[in-house]
Structure formats: structure tokens, C-alpha cells
Amino acid sequence: METLEDFLTKIDDPQNRMRTEEIFAWVMKEFPTLEPKIAWNQPMFSDHGTYIIGFSVSKKHLAVSPEGAGITHFTDAIAEAGYDHTKLLVRIPWNGPVDFELLRKMIAFNISDKANCETFWRK
Template sequence: MHDEFLATLGDATQREKLASILTWIQSHFPHLEPVVKWNQPMFLDHGTFIIGFSVSKQHIAVAPEVAAMKQFELSIQEAGYKATSNLFRIKWHDAISWDLLEQIISFNIEDKRAVTSFWR
């Protein structure tokens, strides 16, 4: 599902970095459904949003919703990522904090297990 989106990225380095994140998520959370909505690759669990990504010239934006951003605010800062209330940014040259991604995704899966809407 994400392959079509990845093919739209002209920069091979950017495409490979985002592909590594999406592939990692699929391998660690195989029950999550990969989709593209609003031109953004994302993962759903029982129809509810878990995490999404967008790309810019400077970075990958990681959007796990506000509740997860609040829960992991300090960890995001410690990883060296810039953040807003809705997302944090991984610059193309930054290392990926796999532990942080795993914690955020696991938190959203558990926190949203009874959620029936797309967003919180």
C-alpha cells in the first residue's frame, strides 16, 4: 500500500529513509493496516488512526495525535526532535529513535483499543 506513495518521492535518500520506517512498523506491528489518506502514509488499528507521516524537503513529520505527543513530550525532546503539539520532525540526517517509535505506537494501540472513531 505504501509503495505507491514512496514512488512519488523523487529523492532516493528520502524514499529509503521513510521506507525503512514504514517497513519497520509493518514488521513490528503486523496487525496494523497500512493506508494512505490525505496523501500521507499511516497505520490504522481496527479502523482508528495510530500514526501517520508526511514529508517535506527538510524532514519527515511523525504524527501520533496530541495524546501521544503529550505522553512522550520529554522523550521526543531527549531524542533531539523538534515538535509541535501535533507532530515531531525527524530531519533527513537525524538518526531514527526506534525505541521511541515503538513506545508511541504501542501506547496508541493500547490507549485506543476501545476507540471506534478514526481520531480520538
């Protein structure tokens, strides 16, 4: 798998594929300087070579990973959006709404927080 399009074709459920495609298109429109890529068989977006946000799919949800710092910083907002989360990812149920404002804030936080980061992951 080398592109976001390749990743999308692997999503069996057409509605889940369309939802994921919508989110990827939104990220690219809202943050045109981010570089989409596939790494570890997962789609992600980076800025100046550093990880900003990644995605993965499961049967019941789309997982969003803004790294642990992003989860910690937005724990209350994640709960307010009605999403379940772990230390490293937020679960957006396929049958519920996408909180694009929360996604915007998580991405903007990582871009700002990692502006001087010289590694892919936070240290």
C-alpha cells in the same frame, strides 16, 4: 495514491525515499496487525479502524504524527531524542538518526490507549 508504494515513488530524493521505506517496513514488521493505508494523501497505520500513526515528508524532515495525545505523553522523550515537535507532529531530520524505540513506544501507546476507541480520531 492508493498504496504506500505509490507514496514512496513520489519522494524525489532517493535517500529520503529509502529512509521512509525503511521506517514503513519496520512498522509493518514490529506491528504486523496494523493496517497501512493512504488517507488525505498521507501514509498512516490504523488498528480496528482507528488511527494509530501517520507520516508526511518535507524537504528537511519526515514528520510523524501520533495525534496530540501521543505528543503530550512523550514530550520529554521527544526532546531527549533531539527532535523538534508541534502539538500534532514530530520532525525527524533526514540527516539524523531515527529513534526506533521512541517510535515503538508511541505506536504501542496509541494501540493501548485507543483499544476501545470506535472512531478514527480521538474525541
